[in-house]
Amino acid sequence: AQSVSQHNHHVILSEAASLELGCNYSYGGTVNLFWYVQYPGQHLQLLLKYFSGDPLVKGIKGFEAEFIKSKFSFNLRKPSVQWSDTAEYFCAVGGSQGNLIFGKGTKLSVKP
Amino acid sequence: DSGVTQTPKHLITATGQRVTLRCSPRSGDLSVYWYQQSLDQGLQFLIQYYNGEERAKGNILERFSAQQFPDLHSELNLSSLELGDSALYFCASSPRVLREQFFGPGTRLTVL
Numbered sequence: 001a002q003s004v005s006q007h008n009h010h011v012i013l014s015e016a017a018s019l020e021l022g023c024n025y026s027y028g029g030t031v032n033l034f035w036y037v038q039y040p041g042q043h044l045q046l047l048l049k050y051f052s053g054d055p056l057v058k059g060i061k062g063f064e065a066e067f068i069k070s071k072f073s074f075n076l077r078k079p080s081v082q083w084s085d086t087a088e089y090f091c092a093v094g095g096s097q098g099n100l101i102f103g104k105g106t107k108l109s110v111k112p
Numbered sequence: 113d114s115g116v117t118q119t120p121k122h123l124i125t126a127t128g129q130r131v132t133l134r135c136s137p138r139s140g141d142l143s144v145y146w147y148q149q150s151l152d153q154g155l156q157f158l159i160q161y162y163n164g165e166e167r168a169k170g171n172i173l174e175r176f177s178a179q180q181f182p183d184l185h186s187e188l189n190l191s192s193l194e195l196g197d198s199a200l201y202f203c204a205s206s207p208r209v210l211r212e213q214f215f216g217p218g219t220r221l222t223v224l
Contacts, residue, residue: 032210043114043202044215090155097168098209099145102155 002027004093006103013081014111021076021106023091032094033074035065038105039087047089050074061085083112115139116205116216124222130191133219137184137205143167144186145206145213146178150199161186162209193223 007022025031035047048059055067065076074091088107092100115138125131137144146158148171157170161180172178175193180186190197200220204213 034212043217046212049212094210097160098143099157099160099168099170100213104154
């Protein structure tokens with residue numbers, strides 16, 4: 001069965017620090033990959049997506065992710081975080097039926 | 113604002129009761145997905161409809177059912193409610209299967 005693993009449950013950073021959140025998936029076929037963000041009390045918002053092509057994907061708010069097929073990974077990065085990036089981040093893989101399979105999420109706390 | 117609307121925002125009810133959650137997808141989106149978000153299970157896919165027809169089922173209990181109407185809005189019916197059904201229920205829509213999904217604000221269900 002398809003699954004998504006996010007390595008860190010809670011990450012605490014100071015403003016201007018660099019961010020990398022790990023995501024690994026298990027699925028042997030063609031994958032569609034996503035990162036969503038959930039700000040406190042809000043709904044999920046799409047940060048970025050990968051369907052095919054350039055494995056380095058740029059999203060909104062300065063986020064990017066790199067698809068490494070050999071490692072089954074799709075890590076999220078941001079060179080310099082801001083306090084407003086405090087949120088929960090979810091990695092997801094598109095299932096064969098079109099549904100999304102989510103990781104458990106990583107809470108990011110950015111200290112001002 | 114994703115363009116997906118959900119009502120009600122909050123719902124408080126008692127065990128054994130039945131409730132209906134409503135979702136209106138983004139204009140033009142034919143696919144509607146329902147997800148449950150709880151602290152212990154994370155984000156779980158429940159069910160998907162495409163242009164009025166059920167397309168896929170996930171971890172949906174037999175006490176739960178859904179439908180999509182000709183105007184493409186969808187309803188999720190939860191019956192014989194138990195304490196463990198307390199969760200956030202999200203609806204998402206996409207223009208077609210295997211593409212990114214846009215999430216609504218969710219309905220927070222509390223079963224007392």
